[in-house]
Amino acid sequence: MPAAQHTMAGDTGHVEHPSPNFDDDYFARVLPTFDSLGATPPENPDAQAIARNWVASLATHSARQDAPGLVAALLHPAGWWRDLFALTWDLRSFAGAAAVAAFLADCLPARGLGDVALQSAEHQAPFPGLAWVLVRFAFGTRVAAGRGTARLVYGPDGAWRAFAVSTQLDELKSRSERLGDRRDFRTEQGDWEARRAAEREFADKDPEVLVVGAGHGGLGTAAHLKHLDVSCLVVERNERVGDNWRNRYDSLTLHDPIWTNHMPYLPFPPSWPVFSPARKIANWFESYVDALDLNVWTSAEALSAARDEHTKKWDVRVRRADGSERVLHVDNVVLAQGYTFKNVVFPGxxxxxxxxxxxxxxxxxxxxxxxxxxxxxxxxxxxxxxxxxxxxxxxxxxxxxxxxxxxxxxxxxxxxxxxxxxxxxxxxxxxxxxxxxxxxxxxxxxxxxxxxxxxxxxxxxxxxxxxxxxxxxxxxxxxxxxxxxxxxxxxxxxxxxxxxxxxxxxxxxxxxxxxxxxxxxxxxxxxxxxxxxxxxxxxATGVDCERKLARKLLGPTVGGRVPDIWGLNAEGELRGSWHELDGLDNMWFIHGNFATCRFYSKLIALQIKAKQEGIFGPRYAPPSSP
CATH class of the missing domain: 3.50.50.60 (FAD/NAD(P)-binding domain)
Structure with missing residues (x-):
């Protein structure tokens, strides 16, 4: 099932354009049905030819940095553009031609958009009276490679224009994940177990990233960071990886089918039950840590975190199983504890x-x-x-x-x-x-x-x-x-x-x-x-606000600056999720179901890697989070 903030410091000529008031009547008016478009497309359109023309025009206008021409030629007047960290270093959605044109006028010169190439196209008709040509394309910016989509609808003038466009960060140039022919080719691996034990301990140095919580979100983020050569430690307060599932009620199973729940790099075997028992998932998490050589401290709790304004690092105090404590000085903190459950107290x-x-x-x-x-x-x-x-x-x-x-x-x-x-x-x-x-x-x-x-x-x-x-x-x-x-x-x-x-x-x-x-x-x-x-x-009264865990870690003063988490902002994006928190540099939230975390864990890791390499940002973000 498919799923913003601070202005672009250092850029000039940027003007914020507020989003329109979105309500059910608005959606009824702008959903690109044949009636609202005033045109019925051909029954079997040539999706490949339509896509080639659209992508070629995108490449031309992008090369010229011609935002007004791009919008006029390629976007439906009520169209949307969602950017996932590729052009904005943020999670943004722009609605309507004026807002999209303003965003592109700012971001095309700042980021660059080139190497546009068609990957695939198909005609889709999800409901009666609603159809589009779905275009998938690749592109590049000055520092990254990306993937994009466009849903093209047919207008009364016979032109195909995009009702929805997306641009998504996919890879950092010259900083690819160590996979396939980029993996470790050393023939002499030495004492692997001793080396792994030393890597896990971080005795002589601190990790670049501390991930708090070894659930599916935390482990997926750690796996992506490892393959991007970013040193990472996961701390898990339970005795074993997977105990967050293992310690629930015995009959618990996943309610999503297994094929939506694959972890990054290591999919579940095709023989697994469609609705997997929680303890089976818990054991898989332990195997996942072992197979991918992730650094995890179990029975370890992050007690407090404070940012040193001189070193620009987060100083995180961690208590381990033997009662000893260590302060880790890390560049980034990823909060992946998931939800807490409401502890409702009833009278009497x-x-x-x-x-x-x-x-x-x-x-x-x-x-x-x-x-x-x-x-x-x-x-x-x-x-x-x-x-x-x-x-x-x-x-x-x-x-x-x-x-x-x-x-x-x-x-x-x-x-x-x-x-x-x-x-x-x-x-x-x-x-x-x-x-x-x-x-x-x-x-x-x-x-x-x-x-x-x-x-x-x-x-x-x-x-x-x-x-x-x-x-x-x-x-x-x-x-x-x-x-x-x-x-x-x-x-x-x-x-x-x-x-x-x-x-x-x-x-x-x-x-x-x-x-x-x-x-x-x-x-x-x-x-x-x-x-x-x-x-x-x-x-069994449900879950509580995720901010409580962050505020406990950060203390009342800094914790009070943690923004709302979850729920939609004015642009239709989740608040506080998957990007750097407003006012808390280099602190990130990862949460959601397996599919959501699998997708966004890569984007969090790419943002962190870009920060470590000095090529991140600045963010192109709304002035505030409603």
Missing amino acids: QEEFQGRLMHSTQYRSAKGLDAKKVVIMGACTSAHDIASDCVNHGIGDVTMIQRSSTYIISSQAAVRALVPASTWEHRPCHEIELDNFSMSFKLQSPLHTRVAAVMREMDRELLDDLARTGYRVKNGAAGDRGLFHLLFGRGGGYYLDTGACAKIIDGKIRVKSGSEVARITPTGVALADGTELPADVIVV
Whole structure:
């Protein structure tokens, strides 16, 4: 499923152009349907010829640094341009011809755009009344090589112009990753184990980069940095790599299909189950560290971080398993701890005579001495835990659903969002070039149509759930499916792997529409006056703001400058994600699901490498982050 800030110091003539006010009516007007374009394209257009002409014109106008001519000839008036660190050293989306022209007028002279070459083209018709020619092209700047896409739509004048263009940083010139014929060709490797032990310890020098957290985001970033010859250390507070998955409930599996979850450089074997057990993933992470020679300290916690304004380094205090502490002086810090879970405290919970636990403390219902279980929450963890309780014979299981939940069956998600027919037969980097080529806001109206298709696929399931009193969010006004919930708020959904059938069959009860008033000695009292008796209460109230972890590390003064993380800014880009944090030089956030982290971990590593080589920036960024 496809996914900004400080001005361009040192550049001259730069004028900021605010983005328009984006709302549902705006998208309805500008989505390039045949009706809105006022033209129906030929039924079988010659995609290759159309793409060759467009790319040739892009090359000509770019060479001349002719931003107005480029926009007039090649971009639809309501078109978008998303740049992923190639021309802006930032993550930016520009909407409308005027904004794109201003951006190109600033960035073409500053960065250069040349060596433009067509790679492939195809005609696509994702929905009735909507079609384009998807063009993939390569290009270069003064310091880097990039990949780009353009979606060309047909106008009433018979011309094909781009409704959406992307330019993406792909490689730094003369600083390529050590892969293939660039890898280590030494015939004498000496005592490899001793050398690796010394590399991990950093006894005689500090790493250039410290990554905090050895989950999929942290390990993927470390792998890219290693292959770019940037020294990197990952600190993980758990005893083993993978414990962030290994220590969750026993029944946990990934809810995304395995073919979307490959790690950089080392894809999962094709024999793996589509929905992999969490402990299998945990063990894979350990193997990944070993296979790629990543430097990881386990049972190590980053306690504090402060930037030395004289050395321009981050001084990070790390406590290790034996209790010893070391201050590492590093150029960059990558925060990859993931989400923390909300630790909600309910009135009266200290009086509860049964067992109360958070979802992070729940392991299994096996051996759980309970006849009645109440689960606070109705998203992924709550459904998984309720289903596990039923599987282990607990006869009275109730979820408290405080607000509606978005439901998608795993089969619908696999078939409609990430079909194996695509993912199993194309390299991930090719799919990602397409999927991440549009601003999240531009994708929004497209996902409204995807959500409608998926609702029909799941119609029977949704109707059956609604009949039980379960409140489904599907079909609400502006329904953009998982897309909107994932990138807008990071929750509120459940990708069904079996719990919904148990709800429909009455094996899991759902109490909807009422807040918890308090915990009583014998159960949960709700605001509507009802009380649910319980022997065990599990609190599964979702995740908390990522800023809390950063603020704990940085302290109250500097930590207070950490901007909002997640949620969309005015340009339709995620706030605080995948680029240097505003006001906190050389500090980065990596987060998201496996596919998102796989894609953006490379871009973070390339930015860091560019900084280490002195070829980064300056960033071309909005003046503030709304």
